[in-house]
Amino acid sequence: MEAGWSPAAAAGHLLDSAPSEESREQVLAFWAKMIEEGLISSDPDPQGPRREDVPVAGPWSPPSIAVFSDMQDLFLLDPIHDVDEAGWPSRPAEES
Amino acid sequence: MTELLAQTPPEFFAAVRERFDHAAARAGLLESRFQVGDRVVLLRFAGAALRDLLTPALAHLAVPGETEADLTVFLFDTAATGVAPPPPAWASDAFRQRGEVEGFNDGRIRTVFQQGSDVLLMYDRERRAALYWSSDHRRIPYWERSFPLRTVFHWWLEDQPMQPVHAAAVGLAEGGVLIAGLSGSGKSTTALACLDSKLLFAGDDYVLVRTSPTPYVYSLYGTAKLEPENLARFPLLQASPANGDRLDREKALLFVNSFAPRKLSRGFPIRALLVPRVTGGPDTRLAPTTAAEAFLALAPTTLCHLPGAEGAALAKMSALVRQVPVYALEAGTDLAQIPRTILGLLRGQERR
Numbered sequence: 437m438e439a440g441w442s443p444a445a446a447a448g449h450l451l452d453s454a455p456s457e458e459s460r461e462q463v464l465a466f467w468a469k470m471i472e473e474g475l476i477s478s479d480p481d482p483q484g485p486r487r488e489d490v491p492v493a494g495p496w497s498p499p500s501i502a503v504f505s506d507m508q509d510l511f512l513l514d515p516i517h518d519v520d521e522a523g524w525p526s527r528p529a530e531e532s
Numbered sequence: 533m534t535e536l537l538a539q540t541p542p543e544f545f546a547a548v549r550e551r552f553d554h555a556a557a558r559a560g561l562l563e564s565r566f567q568v569g570d571r572v573v574l575l576r577f578a579g580a581a582l583r584d585l586l587t588p589a590l591a592h593l594a595v596p597g598e599t600e601a602d603l604t605v606f607l608f609d610t611a612a613t614g615v616a617p618p619p620p621a622w623a624s625d626a627f628r629q630r631g632e633v634e635g636f637n638d639g640r641i642r643t644v645f646q647q648g649s650d651v652l653l654m655y656d657r658e659r660r661a662a663l664y665w666s667s668d669h670r671r672i673p674y675w676e677r678s679f680p681l682r683t684v685f686h687w688w689l690e691d692q693p694m695q696p697v698h699a700a701a702v703g704l705a706e707g708g709v710l711i712a713g714l715s716g717s718g719k720s721t722t723a724l725a726c727l728d729s730k731l732l733f734a735g736d737d738y739v740l741v742r743t744s745p746t747p748y749v750y751s752l753y754g755t756a757k758l759e760p761e762n763l764a765r766f767p768l769l770q771a772s773p774a775n776g777d778r779l780d781r782e783k784a785l786l787f788v789n790s791f792a793p794r795k796l797s798r799g800f801p802i803r804a805l806l807v808p809r810v811t812g813g814p815d816t817r818l819a820p821t822t823a824a825e826a827f828l829a830l831a832p833t834t835l836c837h838l839p840g841a842e843g844a845a846l847a848k849m850s851a852l853v854r855q856v857p858v859y860a861l862e863a864g865t866d867l868a869q870i871p872r873t874i875l876g877l878l879r880g881q882e883r884r
Binding site for chain 1: 616617619620624627645650652667671
């Protein structure tokens, strides 16, 4: 199995392709934000995406984080706290 | 009565499967077969309650009789059958993101307790079999009826060059477009605007794409969902929502079969991928975009709905955006321009 796409390799790849010192600073700021948000870890995931699976964007553009919050309401449901007598998670009955 | 807890994922799968047999013996076994991609799926229901809820979205894919199936799904609910599954074989803190159950997902078995619908889903890769259990079919939300079993299809096709994706698709028999974007990006409006044109409808929310040998989109669900305030823009659809009495709290759920059955397509080759942008102006036009932007419109939103097999899904979506031309569709308020723009793109490609 091929190795995963490690954050260090990805950072190196981005830094190598940055066309200017300003671009390199953008990459470093982006990486700091990723770490701050807990979105990357130091261990490469062997099941994770491979470097060649991520399309190359073409001309340089600064890296950015996009927030995808559709269906956020569903992710905020907590199935642990409401369970039926058998132990299965259960939403409270909907008010009609 | 003391019941021994099944400890391993295959044991737990077998225990739930056994409860399905009891439920089917009580409520009656009903079978439906559907063409999903290039293969057949057999749905075995214990009683009519879940069948009547979940199969209308797939009705246009029905196949007759005894066709051999590649995937079998066993579906039951406790309210209609009086049969419950065994208690969970995991601790109450075993639920992870998207309802994945820690310790019950491995190379063979996948297990999710689907948040929002309270549905237990399990898949046995070795036997190509899946389980679907709900405590009460009356508590299944409307959106589950619009894309039933999408997670099961995702698991089942993991090792095939096929992937359910969060996208709409419209086109002609000889080729069409995939429309990818977040909820609210104009995807449904674009797809529904095409019903009043020569373009056929293959899906508004989830479709199945094949990435090899050539890009192709298969219809999964003959449904559409639309924000109620947008219904006024579609005179054809105003009497059609299946949940017309609940539009104060739900999107309008539309079964295209019920008002435009001849507009449904089972699929077509993918000629382009469009990323819609709502402009607010009247006119619609195509603008350049990049494969990376198309990938971002398609992949994160798909992965956030479908648990497990992320690496394989990502590779398939990446392969897709590399193979087809991509455009931004700057969608205007004059809806008639939307299908005209897409038809112009398809016909322009034919001429080249």
